Amino acid sequence: MTTSLKFYTDATLATELTELVIDQLADGSTGDVDKVVYLGSTVAVGQFQATSNAGVDDITASIVDASPASGVEASDIKLALSLGGLDSAIAGDPLDLGVTLLGGVANATEIFIRSATPVIASTNTDITIETNEVIETAV
Numbered sequence: 001m002t003t004s005l006k007f008y009t010d011a012t013l014a015t016e017l018t019e020l021v022i023d024q025l026a027d028g029s030t031g032d033v034d035k036v037v038y039l040g041s042t043v044a045v046g047q048f049q050a051t052s053n054a055g056v057d058d059i060t061a062s063i064v065d066a067s068p069a070s071g072v073e074a075s076d077i078k079l080a081l082s083l084g085g086l087d088s089a090i091a092g093d094p095l096d097l098g099v100t101l102l103g104g105v106a107n108a109t110e111i112f113i114r115s116a117t118p119v120i121a122s123t124n125t126d127i128t129i130e131t132n133e134v135i136e137t138a139v
Contacts, residue, residue, distance in 0.1 A: 003136040004041040004103065005048050007129055013040050013105050020063075020127050022072050022115045033115045034086065037129060039097070040108030041136075048101045051133035059101055060094040060132050061111055067126035074127060078114040086114040097131075102139070 007017040017037055023030070039061065041048070050057035065074040079095035080086045089095075097109055113129070 003048060003134055004043040004046060005039065005101065005131065005134055005136065006041070007111075008038045008040065008108070011038055011105075011108060011110070013038060013042050013108055017129070020113070020129055022077075022127065034083065035113045035115075037111050037113065038108045039101070039111055039131070040105065041103035042105060043136075044104035045138050046103035046136045047139045048103070048134045048136055049099060051135050054135060055099055057132075058096040058099055059134055060096055061129055062094040062132075063092070063113075064128050064130050065126060066128065072115050072127060076116045077127070078116070079129075080112045080114075081110070083112050086112050089114070091116060094132075101134075103136075 009015045009017050022033055048059060049055050050059050061079055063074040063077045063079065075092035078086050078089035078091045080089045095111065101109060
């Protein structure tokens with residue numbers, strides 16, 4: 001089931017995230033790479049809940065690796081709701097976003113992403129960020 005909940009590159013939800021690009025130098029000199037994406041809906045009258053048990057189970061965001069062992073791995077990436085939260089986040093773990101997310105640009109959720117630098121690297125486009133299955137209802 002499709003919903004209007006999507007990931008965006010900007011807080012105004014104008015540019016949909018089509019790929020999560022992580023640029024790192026192959027010699028490891030880049031260090032950790034931090035990015036920010038936004039999860040939200042431009043539909044202001046909607047709310048989102050986990051399909052599995054609406055209103056009880058958390059909506060989660062996770063990194064998905066379409067091509068394991070080919071660059072940055074999902075297990076190298078941390079997710080948090082703040083920049084400071086990345087320091088204590090556990091790489092590879094999903095991020096709990098709460099049981100209900102509301103639609104509308106003002107309710108977009110800022111998600112911070114950190115890729116720990118592996119020795120191998122380059123531009124990695126085989127990773128994405130996704131939520132668990134959600135349902136959208138009008139409020």
